[in-house]
Amino acid sequence: MTRRPQPHRPRMRKPDGLSRLEGLFRDHGFADFRWIDPKEIVLGEWVRMKCLYGCTEYGRTATCPPNAPAVEACERFFREYGRAVVFHFEKKVDRPEDRHAWSRKINLDLLKLEREVFMAGFVKAFLLYMDSCNICLECSGDRAGCKAPKQARPTPDALGVDVYTTVRKLGYPIEVLSDYKQTMNRYAFLLIE
Numbered sequence: 001m002t003r004r005p006q007p008h009r010p011r012m013r014k015p016d017g018l019s020r021l022e023g024l025f026r027d028h029g030f031a032d033f034r035w036i037d038p039k040e041i042v043l044g045e046w047v048r049m050k051c052l053y054g055c056t057e058y059g060r061t062a063t064c065p066p067n068a069p070a071v072e073a074c075e076r077f078f079r080e081y082g083r084a085v086v087f088h089f090e091k092k093v094d095r096p097e098d099r100h101a102w103s104r105k106i107n108l109d110l111l112k113l114e115r116e117v118f119m120a121g122f123v124k125a126f127l128l129y130m131d132s133c134n135i136c137l138e139c140s141g142d143r144a145g146c147k148a149p150k151q152a153r154p155t156p157d158a159l160g161v162d163v164y165t166t167v168r169k170l171g172y173p174i175e176v177l178s179d180y181k182q183t184m185n186r187y188a189f190l191l192i193e
Helices: 015-027 045-052 071-079 098-119 163-169
Strands: 033-036 083-091 126-128 184-192
Touching (some): 015 033, 015 083, 015 098, 045 071, 083 163, 163 184
16 A cells, blocks of 8 residues: 655744744743733733732832823733733742842843844834832832833733733733742733734
């Protein structure tokens, strides 16, 4: 019995340079990511209320509320994008304050990636840090006095993103932690058009 030759099926390519972008992500050491349609990013007023009533950084950083747009404006902002990527980071720390140095380094590395994505022709690239800005060791507390305005970026929460619901839709783990000895699951978003 002779085998019939199988028809040649060309490999499906990812549209609009997504493979190239994924290569950039991996080159920067960010291999744990998933694509999401920005229309699938869940926003909620309750997130902003948690900032207002419960977050020690409210009004103390240049990128956190009230130095962030209203949730309605954030929703319009997200709808201007055709795609986004969510980066996942896991970390266990010995002391609560150790997370700040770790998140600062990751945020700075993500900022380099954002610039490279921009330089690759994706001019609307915009990063949402995985943790508070922390670029400067001491924040001015307002946008006008920001010492690093070109590097300052908000967190997803600051823009009203319900990170819990959004990343669970992608199959990522996220839970409220009761102890800093537990492994953290943190998420950064990169909006791309």
